Amino acid sequence: MCGILALILANKLGLAASDIHEGLGLLQHRGQDAAGIITCGEKGRLYQCKGNGMVRDVFDAQQLMSLVGHIGIGHVRYPTAGSSSHSEAQPFYVNSPYGIVFAHNGNLVNAAELRQFLDKEAHRHVNTDSDSELLLNVFANNLQQTGKFRINEEDIFTAIKGLYEQCHGGYAVVAMIAGYGVVGFRDPNGIRPIAYGRRGSEEAGYDYMFSSESVALDALGFRDVIDVQPGEAIIITRNGVTSRQLVSKQPFAPCIFEYVYFARPDSIIDGVSVYNARLAMGEALADQVLRELGADHDIDVVIPVPDTSRVSALQLSHKLGRPYREGFIKNRYIGRTFIMPGQHMRRKNVRRKLNAMALEFSGKNVLLVDDSIVRGTTSREIVQMARDVGAKKVYFASAAPAIRYPNVYGIDMPTPHELVAHNRTTPEIASYIGADRVIFQELPDLIEACRKFNPKLTRFDTSVFDGKYVTGDVSTEYLSMLDASRNDSAKAQRDADAPETIGLHNSFGAKRD
Template sequence: MCGIIALLLSNPDILASVELFEGLQILQHRGQDAAGIVTCGHKGRLYQCKGNGMVRDVFDQENLQNLIGSLGIGHVRYPTAGTSSNSEAQPFYVNSPYGIVLAHVCKELDKNGNLVNAEELKNSLDVKAHRHINTDSDSELLLNTFADNLQQTGKFRIYEEDIFTAIKGLYEQCTGGYACVAIIAGFGIIGFRDPHGIRPICYGTRLNHEGFDFMFASESVVLDALGFTDIRDINPGEAVIVTKQAITKRILVNWGELTPCIFEYVYFARPDSVIDGISVYRSRLEMGEHLADQVVKKCGKNLDIDVVIPVPDTSRVAALQVSHKLKIAYREGFIKNRYVGRTFIMPGQQMRRKSVRRKLNAMALEFVDKNVLIVDDSIVRGTTSKEIVQMARDAGAKKVYFASCAPPIRYPNVYGIDMPSRRELVAFGLDDDSIAKEIGADMVIYQDLNDLVTSCQKFNPNIAAFDCSVFNGHYVTGGVTNEYLDRLERSRSDLAKSSRENLHSPDTIGLHNFRYTSSQASLERNGRNGVKGVNGSLQY
């Protein structure tokens, strides 16, 4: 899913990199595969550090001090269906026109498919604008589309009106779900969101002695933690431009309703975030309330459940509410190793199975001779669920019921979530009893889709609809054909992922660490095995 952040400080003598680093750590749950920061210093010079790994692994005190400037943007990438090449770590930049850097909440042109018309855009940029796309990232595609639109103004100096015009053109050209932050060297920072508001982004201000600091972030929890107030979501089709002198915002297109991705509330977002006016925590409590009703409906009033156990961490809030409503004891039966990443997006069934065992450990005293209701946020491939059920049985459970806070996932996501192909989804073509048999449970209980929508809508009735495409196959942007889904699924299969990982392995690439000097359009090789990825200054 990825996380983005942008910061502009009112005091030009303070480094933005320190708080960008802190913000990325808060957003670490949105991506553990790679991290990057680009800052802008004196006379528009850009400085960058990015590479594969967790935020704490990519950055240290020395390279944070070398990221000069009081404004910058950052990005964390989650393990995707594409490669783990350093070349695809964000933010991306182009030196023409002006020097532009962009970070985007999700990536992978053919893999995540968050831009539905990616191939068409790529061909157009290559042929008409002579802009070669070097990676499989939608972020690079968005960046070059934005840059090409700006270049068409033909102006030596840029103005807010030119930026708004360029972003409006991007909205008209790019079909899909995205939220972006950008730097224009020597000018300021920009945030914008797709016309349907599928992906989240918010902003806030912080008053100090020198004036106001300004921040964009994927989730409000970052702004809260760093002392920003007056937090607002960017509206669908809106762009916000922030310079040292002013904040300017404008809704550039108004094509339809706000339709945020409902999976943010189910799984991705931190519970202490508020997205589009909806508390993630309160929505998950409500999901537990409705899920308890589904348990009673499926099992009958004479429940033979002894204990409710969550799969940590995302389902914990809902499981508490299930326990409360059913008046059944709540227990922490699984202990989580927090240093293993999310499993459903890991490549290969065997790796996912091993990761579950390394990530969770069952405490036998909470399972032995008991009928347990395990609550999880969702069931995707079923690999994780199957391992969890088996762990419960190995720990001595008599019966294992498995409840999902989300409805059956039967369709791929095309707006940035790296879900597998339809045929790799355990719910594809199966009823509840068959799914229970597949994962080894005595019963599977799913959330009702209408109840899920109600759980979120209750806290912001102004949102008429959500993107629920993974559950119902309705893609809010349109343009998602069977041919597109077939191509997407071919690239998302485990075999395709494995082939790409081999193709982009370090031994194949032979180049990990280099410094850009963009004005000379050159790459200076610093070594074959640099552990920090792409580091250095970008000079304009």
């Protein structure tokens, strides 16, 4: 999962980098492995700064001032394909044709075929293992076919339509064409989110920004926020906005895990408030607790695992008639353990990240509420922490159903044998994490918790729960390849082998010491 932004200012003397930097900070929850910004100045010259680490680590005031230009795109990354080396940091750039910059959130399921096509037929060099670079080169190759000195909107739409036919999977993309403008588009099923908005006035002119989540648009003063539709492409230049629906026959199926975990609660995605969806998840989960434990249950207190589950836990406690308490205090300077590369790193950081208060646990039967249970590593540590400070019984409730299948559309969900629910019953999962009982949300209840706020969403990508992949082209062979390449040991080996080829840059061809 990654966060993407693109900005074009009405004032050609403005510096886009400042707003992009602030926007990336607001999307930091979507990726903590790397960050990058590329801007476009006068005469189409590009300026960049990117590298591994959090937004605050990659950029300083001097670097931001050197990122001149009123157009730019930004990216925060966590790795799904490729490694965690500097060379994987986005945005990516190709100089031919026209100078194209690209940032991407998602994952392609036919990357191997595209890599072969680009090598043998298009003769385009791909420098990394990232499928984002594949998307960029497919787009660039399609634009190259025009053979024109200058391109127009029709050429861009034609190139994106060709990309839709060639690239399969879940993806949201922002692109910048040097000296021209910015482009945003979304996969034909709308699996990965992207929206855009504007600020300013007709008299002074409008600034436009694309963002993975509406929260960045809201915080930076952008209004009239519109979700990019599945299979739709948007071109924004200083002359205005042009949109075109390029694919329209595929089922609209946004990723439901955005509402469960990834998105900030103050975001609205495809017309659904993430906050309201999580309240509804908590209410439905309370019903499930009552079905499994009965109305005469012995729960004394409801405690969330911060931060994502707080909203659901609050609503659940209200419906159960049990007090809601903050039993875990979070160190906010430790990253999200789910998106940390490497099992050892995740396990090591759980107790650094959370501290249990004995006051809320000692002598009590507690119901811990989390958004989901993935590997079980974090859950097991948290349950043990509750017991260490005196909890009598520890029940564990998940706002999401049991995760039994890998994600192929941009979430670095572990391989099946690394998922705690894979080939385990619910009692076996409870035993593994050390809980007295584990209670999972039912999938129909989760779907309804999201769909009720936008009835037009008749389907979601729920493949991690039911193994049904909405694009319909995920083969057993592809899943086997993922199993071999995504496990923690394979990732660790890739990171050890990856050359550190790119550091922080202020402009193309000028490396910063």
